[in-house]
Amino acid sequence: MILVTGGSGTVGRKILRRLPQDTPVRVLSRSGTGVPERPGNPFEVVRGDYDRPASIHAAMAGVETVFVVTCDPCRPWQDEILVEAAAAAGVRSLVKLSALAVEDQGAHDLVTRWQRDNEELIRTSGMEWTFLRPRAFMTNTLGWARTIREDGVVRALGGTTRNACIDPRDVARAAVQVLTSPGQHGRTYALTGPEAISPAQQADAIGRALGRPVRFEELPPHEALAGLCRRYPLPVAQALLESAERQHAGAKTRVSTDLAALTGRQPTDYLTWAHDNAHAFGATGLRTLTTAA
Numbered sequence: 001m002i003l004v005t006g007g008s009g010t011v012g013r014k015i016l017r018r019l020p021q022d023t024p025v026r027v028l029s030r031s032g033t034g035v036p037e038r039p040g041n042p043f044e045v046v047r048g049d050y051d052r053p054a055s056i057h058a059a060m061a062g063v064e065t066v067f068v069v070t071c072d073p074c075r076p077w078q079d080e081i082l083v084e085a086a087a088a089a090g091v092r093s094l095v096k097l098s099a100l101a102v103e104d105q106g107a108h109d110l111v112t113r114w115q116r117d118n119e120e121l122i123r124t125s126g127m128e129w130t131f132l133r134p135r136a137f138m139t140n141t142l143g144w145a146r147t148i149r150e151d152g153v154v155r156a157l158g159g160t161t162r163n164a165c166i167d168p169r170d171v172a173r174a175a176v177q178v179l180t181s182p183g184q185h186g187r188t189y190a191l192t193g194p195e196a197i198s199p200a201q202q203a204d205a206i207g208r209a210l211g212r213p214v215r216f217e218e219l220p221p222h223e224a225l226a227g228l229c230r231r232y233p234l235p236v237a238q239a240l241l242e243s244a245e246r247q248h249a250g251a252k253t254r255v256s257t258d259l260a261a262l263t264g265r266q267p268t269d270y271l272t273w274a275h276d277n278a279h280a281f282g283a284t285g286l287r288t289l290t291t292a293a
């Protein structure tokens with residue numbers, strides 16, 4: 001039995017759609033909303049919340065492998081609750097969705113320190129482990145959809161700074177490969193897209209996918225921080241700004257071959273992702289079939 005946490009989230013949903021039909025899968029979710037269905041061999045969806053330890057202990061019963069997604073750097077005890085519950089239930093292995101920033105020597109922001117601590121927690125847990133370390137998700141740029149639809153513009157920080165961002169569908173492919181094949185204990189995978197590109201280049205790619213120009217406007221740091229504070233607690237917003245500064249210094253341009261070595265597929269490029277998601281940015285006409293995958 002595989003327990004998928006974060007199964008209603010960006011990566012988890014895509015993992016659930018790709019796991020073999022006959023694999024027994026339990027999905028942890030606070031509400032169950034957003035968890036995909038699997039006709040024929042339904043997922044066992046259990047209600048659980050990292051802030052309710054008993055619910056996490058109950059979810060672990062009979063589980064061999066956990067796909068670990070935690071999301072709140074301001075609540076690090078959630079990670080401890082998950083690992084403790086897994087160990088107590090006799091779980092064999094943990095496959096953790098981490099972040100590539102943990103490998104950046106110069107990264108000391110709150111989110112990166114939290115992910116490093118979580119890796120250490122798992123590494124010393126006595127269970128087998130594998131770490132998936134993706135660079136930024138291409139889906140983060142869905143946050144630009146409203147201004148693209150309304151004004152044909154992307155307003156963002158660091159227009160010319162580059163990031164080897166990855167399609168979360170590729171992260172899910174890597175996760176499925178790890179979850180379903182032996183010999184993964186102690187492995188870490190650096191997961192990137194095929195090229196490092198800038199927000200201005202991403203805006204241009206979205207414009208090409210839409211068939212109309214999308215212009216880029218540089219956002220001053222104080223406006224970027226104000227925007228981040230509308231979506232995240234202040235410490236997380238500040239961590240994201242620090243991360244943007246590292247991107248400005250060129251820390252996120254490395255392209256890794258781990259995804260291709262693991263899955264046998266080349267990573268998806270941003271223009272392909274933009275075409276597949278053009279409807280979200282206001283494209284009219286038929287929705288691309290691969291979009292939801």
Ligand SMILES: NC(=O)c1ccc[n+]([C@@H]2O[C@H](COP(=O)([O-])OP(=O)(O)OC[C@H]3O[C@@H](n4cnc5c(N)ncnc54)[C@H](OP(=O)(O)O)[C@@H]3O)[C@@H](O)[C@H]2O)c1
Nearest residue numbers: 006007008009010011029030049050070098099135136137
């Ligand atoms: N975005 C990026 O660019 C990026 C890059 C590298 C690494 N990462 C890492 O990826 C992870 C996030 O993955 P994601 O983007 O796939 O997730 P996501 O879309 O942000 O979704 C969050 C998931 O976590 C679950 N969740 C949240 N709070 C919970 C709680 N208290 N108890 C139980 N479940 C809870 C939610 O499930 P329910 O709502 O169903 O309960 C949901 O499925 C983070 O660790 C992040 O650091 C992100």
